[in-house]
Amino acid sequence: MSLIELGHLVTGPFISKRAAVLLSLTVPGDPLSKQRPRWNLKTATPYTPGETRHREASIAALARSQRTELSVDPMGLFALRVGFYLKGNQRRDVDNMLKLVADALTGVIWQDDSQVVEVFGFKVPADQPREARTEIAVLRMPGLMPYTFATCLICQRPFRTYPSWRFRTCCSKRCWGLSIRRRVTLTCAQCGKHFETKAHRATAVAPLCSLACKRVYGSESRQCLQCGARFTAARSTKRKTCSPVCARARRFHATRVTFPSPPVGGQPSAGAGVGRISKDGP
Numbered sequence: 261m262s263l264i265e266l267g268h269l270v271t272g273p274f275i276s277k278r279a280a281v282l283l284s285l286t287v288p289g290d291p292l293s294k295q296r297p298r299w300n301l302k303t304a305t306p307y308t309p310g311e312t313r314h315r316e317a318s319i320a321a322l323a324r325s326q327r328t329e330l331s332v333d334p335m336g337l338f339a340l341r342v343g344f345y346l347k348g349n350q351r352r353d354v355d356n357m358l359k360l361v362a363d364a365l366t367g368v369i370w371q372d373d374s375q376v377v378e379v380f381g382f383k384v385p386a387d388q389p390r391e392a393r394t395e396i397a398v399l400r401m402p403g404l405m406p407y408t409f410a411t412c413l414i415c416q417r418p419f420r421t422y423p424s425w426r427f428r429t430c431c432s433k434r435c436w437g438l439s440i441r442r443r444v445t446l447t448c449a450q451c452g453k454h455f456e457t458k459a460h461r462a463t464a465v466a467p468l469c470s471l472a473c474k475r476v477y478g479s480e481s482r483q484c485l486q487c488g489a490r491f492t493a494a495r496s497t498k499r500k501t502c503s504p505v506c507a508r509a510r511r512f513h514a515t516r517v518t519f520p521s522p523p524v525g526g527q528p529s530a531g532a533g534v535g536r537i538s539k540d541g542p
C-alpha cells in the first residue's frame with residue numbers, strides 16, 4: 261500500500277505523528293536560504309559565506325540555550341519540521357531554507373544530516389515585517405542509524421562506518437595519514453610470497469604482490485557458450501564466448517523466435533509458450 265493510497269501524503273502529519281518532541285524554538289529574523297560555498301582564492305579552500313554562517317551559529321546557540329542538557333547524538337534518527345514566515349517577496353526555496361536549518365543543527369543535535377529521516381517545511385508571508393521568523397521543531401524518531409563498526413587499521417579503535425564504505429579503513433584523517441606512510445608485510449594471494457606494502461592497501465580482499473599476480477588472479481577459465489571451447493576471461497567481465505565470431509553467432513541465434521513446445525500430456529512448465537522475440541519483429 262502506498263502513502264498516496266492511504267492519503268498520508270495529503271493529510272500529514274507523517275510518520276513522526278507520535279514521535280517525541282525534542283526541541284521547539286523560534287528564531288527571529290527574515291529566514292535565509294543556504295548560500296553556495298564560495299572559493300577562497302588565497303588559501304584555495306571552499307568557505308561558507310558569512311551571512312549563512314552567522315545565521316547557522318545563531319540557530320545553534322538558540323538550540324543549545326533551550327536545551328542545556330542537549331548533546332550530539334551520532335546514532336539517533338530525527339524528524340525536522342520548519343515553518344518560514346517571510347518578510348518581503350524575495351525569491352526563496354523552501355528546500356534551501358531547510359538546508360540551512362539542518363546544517364545549523366548538525367553538531368548540536370545530530371552528527372550528520374543523514375540522521376534526519378523526515379523533513380517538513382512551509383513558507384508563508386509574515387503578518388508584519390517584524391514578525392518574520394523561523395519556527396523549528398525537532399522530533400526524535402524510533403530506531404537507530406544502520407551503522408556497522410570496523411576496527412581502525414592504525415589505532416585499533418572501533419569506528420562507525422557503512423557496509424558500502426569498505427574502503428574506509430581508519431577512524432580519522434590523522435590515522436589515515438599514518439596508514440599511507442606505514443608499511444606492512446602481506447602474503448600474496450596468488451604466489452604466496454611475502455611482500456611489503458603501504459598499510460592502507462592491507463584491506464584489499466586479496467593482497468597481490470605484483471602486476472603479473474594480479475593478472476593471473478583476476479582471470480578465470482570459462483567455457484564458451486557457443487562452441488564449448490575453454491578460454492580465459494577477466495573475473496570482472498561477463499564474457500560468455502571465446503571470440504567475437506562466437507559472440508556474433510550467439511547474438512544471431514538469440515534473436516530468432518523459438519517457442520518451446522509444452523510437454524505432451526502434462527502440465528505446461530513455467531515459461532512454456534513464452535518465446536524470445538525477434539529484433540526484426542514477429
Ligand SMILES: [Zn+2]
Pocket residue numbers: 412413414415416417430431432435
Ligand atoms: Zn584510528
Ligand SMILES: [Zn+2]
Pocket residue numbers: 448449450451452453468469470473
Ligand atoms: Zn604474487
Ligand SMILES: [Zn+2]
Pocket residue numbers: 484485486487488489501502503506
Ligand atoms: Zn567459442
